[in-house]
Amino acid sequence: MDEHAMVFAPTPQLTITVDQPADDVEIHLHPGGQGVWQARMIMRxxxxxxxxxxxxGEIGQVLEPLLASEGVDLAMIRxxxxxxxxxxxxxxxKRLEIADVPGAPLGRHDLDELYNLALAKGLRAPVSVLSGTGKAPLVPADMYRRLAADLGGNGSQVVADLSGPFLSAVLDSGELTFLKVSHEELQGDGLIHDDSAEELTRAMREMAGRGARTVVVSRAGEPALALIEDEVLEVRMPKLEAADxxxxxxxxxxxxxxxxxxxxxxxxxxxTGAAAGALNVTRHGLGTGRTDALEGLLDRVELVPLTERDQGRRTADELAERHR
Known part of the structure; x- marks a missing residue:
């Protein structure tokens, strides 16, 4: 297998942005959705x-050529x-939402065709990325479990960034190489009681016990936590002013x-992931960034062990801060 990635993006969206960076109003049309943004950064x-x-549909007629223009090898089900x-x-x-049309769920025939397509392409790739469907569950969660199990069980490294029933489904596969989730998503799914380091560590170990070999939990403005080879690490990166x-x-x-x-x-x-995430917030385009800037940030990212004593102290400090 050559060096490439398969990104499973079952329901990309057409994004229309009205902007005015100077005197004139601008209108931008782009393909969007988690998988598209991930694919864009991987190529960068x-x-x-x-x-x-x-x-x-009508949106699809506009969306397909925009996806092809991203420079990806587009494997498309119409x-x-x-x-x-x-x-x-x-x-x-500020981002003011004018209209949001999630699209219709995929029918049985489309689901079968998409699954076979993703399986065929993923088995040829050293890494497969499973991305979400956005706000609406347009694809059944069990499709993710099956895909993760079939790809991971046949030698592909499976990377996922999911929440809700989709997170539970890929964990049930027992075949995740890497899992990324935010602490807000863990709270929303009822998997943690609070956002303390102790609770997040417990949740990461539980997810690892279900088959995720490496787990990273992002924490908004706080350093992310990573569980790598049974060691809990704090991902420290430089502070950058966010454009978006x-x-x-x-x-x-x-x-x-x-x-x-x-x-x-x-x-x-x-x-590298931490550096890419930090760089992305300095720009208005999602999944974008200059590689030379990323290389400069990479040298400044540290993985610092979070000892049991550190976890306990941080938990106490966080609780005290909440009650001030």
Missing amino acids: LGVPVVLCATAG RDTASGGYVHDRRDG PRGAGDSMTAGVAAVLAKGGDIRTAVR
Whole structure:
């Protein structure tokens, strides 16, 4: 297998942005969704991508050529149901959502075709990235379990950044090389009682026990935590002023996948992912960033062991801060 990644992006969206960086109003049309943003960053890191996706309806007619223009090797199912999209206005420096159409769920025939396509492409790739479907569950969660099990069980490294029933499904596969999740998602899913280091460590160990070999939990403005080879580490990276905080987690996952696709070790992969996530927030485009800037950030990312004593002290400090 050559060095490339398969990104499973079952329901990409058409994104329309109204912006005004100077005197004139601008309108931007792009393909969007977690898998598209991840694929974009993986390619920025020098790794070719096969993007397995679907498109249908009027939106799909616009979306498909935009996906092809991203430079990916596009593996497309032309679905019977309609793709989704959204429009947002960014003229005042904030993101105002004008319209959001999630699209229709995929039918049985489309699901079968998409599964076979992703399996065929993933078995030829050293790394497969399983991305989510957005706000609406347009694909059954069990499809993710089956895909992770079939790919991981046949030698592909499986990377996932999921939550809710999709997170539970891929954990049930027992075949995850790398899992990234945010502490907000863990709280929303009822998997942690609070966001203390102690609770997050417990949750990471539970997810590792279900088959995730490496787990990273992002913590908004706080350093992410990583469980690597049974060691809990704090991922310390330089502070950068954010132009748009969205997409940092997707870029982190993409950075990890890119390094693994090149045969790199998991610690370098996590550091690269952290650098990619930090770089992404300095830009308005999701899944973007200059590689020379990323290389400069990579040297400043540290993986620092979080001892049991550190965990206990941090937990006490966090609880005290909440009650002030």
